[in-house]
Amino acid sequence: MADETDIKIADDTARGVSRRNFIKGVITSGVAVSSANYLFRASTVLRGQSLSGVGERLITLNVNGQQRRVDVMKQETLAWTLRYKLGLTGTKLGCDRAECGSCTVLVDDMPYYACSVLTHTVRGRKVLTVEGLASADGTLHPVQQGVIDEQGFQCAFCMPGFIMSAVGFLKSNPNPTRSELAHGISGNLCRCQDYDKILTAMMRGAENMRRANRA
Ligand code: FES
Ligand code: FES
Secondary structure: OHHHHHHHHHHHHHOOOOHHHHHHHHHHHHHHHHHHHHHHHHHHHHHHHHHHHHHOEEEEEEEOOEEEEEEEOOOOEHHHHHHHHOOOOOOOOOOOOOOOOOOEEEEOOEEEEHHHOEHHHHOOOEEEOHHHOOOOOOOOOHHHHHHHHHOOOOOOOOHHHHHHHHHHHHHHOOOOOHHHHHHHOOOOOOOOOOHHHHHHHHHHHHHHHHHHHHO
C-alpha cells in the first residue's frame, strides 16, 4: 500500500502536480473565486446605483454665490453633491447621519447638516460652504481669522463644520456670551475634544466680526 502511494505521488510529481502545487493551486483559485465574487458584487452595486439614478436631473444650485449646473440623483445628499460633484471638499463627512456636524453648511443663512439634506430640496436657495467665506481678495472671514488667532483646533477635521455653525449662529446673535455660543454650536462634535480652545477661537471670531462691522 505504501508503495502504491509512493508511486502515485512520484507519478503526480513527475507530471508536475505535486501536493504542494496542488494546495497552492486551490488557495489561488479560492482567492480568485472570492475576488470574482467581490468584483461581481461591486459591479452589481454600481449597476444598481446607476439604475436607481434613472431620475438623475441636471439642476442649477446657488453655491457660494455662483450658479452651478450639476447632475443630481433624486436620493443624493447635499454633502455628496458638494464634495463629489462640485469638488468642495471643505464640507467634511464624519458620521454621515446627522450626529457630528462636520458637514455643516448654511442654507439661506441657516446651519444645516449637509449629510441629511437632499440636494434637490435646496434648489432656488443659497448654499454657503466654508470655501465661500473668504473675500474675493483672499481676506479670511472674521471667524476663520479667529481660528488662526487662537489656534483653536488640533487635527481640524471638524473645523469647517464648527466655523459654519458659528457663522450661522452669529448672524442671529452677534454678541453672545461664552455659554450662549457654546449652546449655539453644540450640534458639532470634535473627536480631539478640544472644546475649550475651539470655543475661545469662536468667541474671538465673534469679536472679529463685531470689529469688522464697526469699521
Ligand atoms: S457628517 Fe453630517 S452630521 Fe456628521
Ligand atoms: S480638532 Fe480634531 S476632530 Fe476636532
